[in-house]
Amino acid sequence: MNAVQYDKKLRLQLFIILCCSAIFVNIFGDYFTRFLLSEIIILSLFAMSLDFLAGRGGMISLGHAMFLGIGAYSTAILFINFNIDPFLCSLLAVVIGLIIGYLIGFIIVKTDGIFFIMITLALGEMFHSWAYTNDFLGGSDGISGILRPKLLGMDLNEPLFFSYYLLILLILVYAFLAAVTDSPLGRNLDAIRQNSGRVLSLGGSVKLYKSASFGISAAIASLAGSLYAQLNGFVSPEISHWTVSGEGLIMIIVGGIGSLSGAILGAVVVHIIQHEFSKLVDWWMLLMGGGFILVVLFLKEGLWGLILKFKNYIIENK
Amino acid sequence: MFITEILNALQFSMTLFLLSVGLTIVFGLMKIVNLAHGTLYMLGAYIGLSIWTFSDSFWLAFVFAPIATAILGALLYKVLFKFIQRVDPMRQVLLTFGLIYIGLDSVRLIWGSMSHSITTPELFSNPINIFGETYPTYRLFVILVGITVLLILYFVLEKTKMGAMVRASVDDHETSQMLGINTEKILFYTFSLGCGLAGLAGVTVAPIVGVEAGMDMEVLVLTLIVVVVGGPGSLKGALIGSLLIGFVDTFGKVFFPELALITIYAAMALILIFKPGGMYSRL
Numbered sequence: 001m002n003a004v005q006y007d008k009k010l011r012l013q014l015f016i017i018l019c020c021s022a023i024f025v026n027i028f029g030d031y032f033t034r035f036l037l038s039e040i041i042i043l044s045l046f047a048m049s050l051d052f053l054a055g056r057g058g059m060i061s062l063g064h065a066m067f068l069g070i071g072a073y074s075t076a077i078l079f080i081n082f083n084i085d086p087f088l089c090s091l092l093a094v095v096i097g098l099i100i101g102y103l104i105g106f107i108i109v110k111t112d113g114i115f116f117i118m119i120t121l122a123l124g125e126m127f128h129s130w131a132y133t134n135d136f137l138g139g140s141d142g143i144s145g146i147l148r149p150k151l152l153g154m155d156l157n158e159p160l161f162f163s164y165y166l167l168i169l170l171i172l173v174y175a176f177l178a179a180v181t182d183s184p185l186g187r188n189l190d191a192i193r194q195n196s197g198r199v200l201s202l203g204g205s206v207k208l209y210k211s212a213s214f215g216i217s218a219a220i221a222s223l224a225g226s227l228y229a230q231l232n233g234f235v236s237p238e239i240s241h242w243t244v245s246g247e248g249l250i251m252i253i254v255g256g257i258g259s260l261s262g263a264i265l266g267a268v269v270v271h272i273i274q275h276e277f278s279k280l281v282d283w284w285m286l287l288m289g290g291g292f293i294l295v296v297l298f299l300k301e302g303l304w305g306l307i308l309k310f311k312n313y314i315i316e317n318k
Numbered sequence: 319m320f321i322t323e324i325l326n327a328l329q330f331s332m333t334l335f336l337l338s339v340g341l342t343i344v345f346g347l348m349k350i351v352n353l354a355h356g357t358l359y360m361l362g363a364y365i366g367l368s369i370w371t372f373s374d375s376f377w378l379a380f381v382f383a384p385i386a387t388a389i390l391g392a393l394l395y396k397v398l399f400k401f402i403q404r405v406d407p408m409r410q411v412l413l414t415f416g417l418i419y420i421g422l423d424s425v426r427l428i429w430g431s432m433s434h435s436i437t438t439p440e441l442f443s444n445p446i447n448i449f450g451e452t453y454p455t456y457r458l459f460v461i462l463v464g465i466t467v468l469l470i471l472y473f474v475l476e477k478t479k480m481g482a483m484v485r486a487s488v489d490d491h492e493t494s495q496m497l498g499i500n501t502e503k504i505l506f507y508t509f510s511l512g513c514g515l516a517g518l519a520g521v522t523v524a525p526i527v528g529v530e531a532g533m534d535m536e537v538l539v540l541t542l543i544v545v546v547v548g549g550p551g552s553l554k555g556a557l558i559g560s561l562l563i564g565f566v567d568t569f570g571k572v573f574f575p576e577l578a579l580i581t582i583y584a585a586m587a588l589i590l591i592f593k594p595g596g597m598y599s600r601l
Contacts, residue, residue: 060408060412062415107587107590107591108590110590110594111590111594113407113408114345114349114350114351114407114408114411115546117351117353117411118351118542118543118545118546119542119546119586119590121353121538121539121542122539122542122543122546122583122586123583125535125536125539126539126580126582126583130580242535246415246418246419249412249415253412283423283426283427284423285419285420285422285423286419286420286423286424286427288419289416289417289418289419289420289423290416290420292412292415292416292419293413293416293417293420296409296412296413296416297402297405297413
């Protein structure tokens, strides 16, 4: 799968526009829009983790919701059973996601393309049914009673503050992923995606780079899972269902794979469409599947490609 | 108890075999995997359900549901896959992923979101005594269906000219084309046949597991594991993979009920570590 045309400046511009509109919505919104905004920011984090994996690492994972689940469940267990501070829980969830992601990555990155899709899908579904039947994880009921952190004297149970908290995390993750993309690791990943055999023969450790990127991506997905658990106050196995992984994939394909801020745009568009359509009709999955197929067929670079074309059009006509 | 479990494992393996064989050979031919394969299995069960409801005959459902899914598969191939053949394989796989959503919602719209069941046909309604243990005859019938399909496929693939052409196309697409084999046509028929077999699996297990939306993903995951473990492109791989996963799953559930799915995962991981291409890969 090819990543989109690379444009650092446009990436930042789009990200700033998205952040500004998030702040705007947060200031003027009510309780429900703020909740929706929080959901979208968390999904954006998830979409960015997938985008990094697919766009840089060239690995399309259909089981990434597993790491959402790992993050959410570890936050829940650390908070409920060990009484650890919620903020620390999120940090630990990131570390747990990183370690598990790296270990799983180490085993599965030797496969690629379709094999990778098949294995990640299988792993994700297994995690889901394991969480579903495990008594310690609360079975199908999940775990409830997760609280949000208190930071710098601010109680994040207040939706306005929590959205800002999420937005700050989003900016940090964006800055981190953008830096990794432009770092030697990112360049190596680009090279591996284009021709892994050549990187190998030049002495690059393909496996190490790939599992590192899988670990990074898993850590960010795990952070998103942890925040999702804190947003809702509970976690259920549904969070790691294949449809969630699938929605993440739809988001990055609609946004444009490898564009990072395009993934956020994809998350915004897909989640709002889903949110609004599921209110109106009960066959929104049909619409989503159909729309997704059309994007795959006709809009190869997603919304990012459209924006890029629009930008070039303006420059030419100036 | 032990014989019951062995037979259960065998029945499950045969269902997996019906599902994975189409997928694995199509993968061998066009290097893409149809993620909507589970959807066709589900549709087979649902179409079977409708035929059974209207005609009150399981056997009509048993014959016509697979034909219906084969036709659906043929349409899918003609409309979508032929259209996107020049697109890179990953895009084609994603396309089939979109089909899962469409299939799931269509099923819910047409048949409702309730789960249904099909009664076991009268011929097999009485259990049988095997070495002092009672066992449902219908499950034996499922095993028989699997073995019959296996034998027919083995004969066609290994002993006929048509089968030789299929094997040649799997091994080397371009050379086969150069030697005058119509790989396009082979692909079309194999794809449709694979979809038909998925439908056959759906309708045969419907009296055992019931019919519900969501049965597609459960089976898709196991089928993908079989394809990965067995190695894509080979009949032998599909058979051995199905037996392995069928037995590991059934006995895993008996011996370590808590770790039911972990045992399959462990089996898959072990095989992938030692044989990254699967056990009998032809690629």
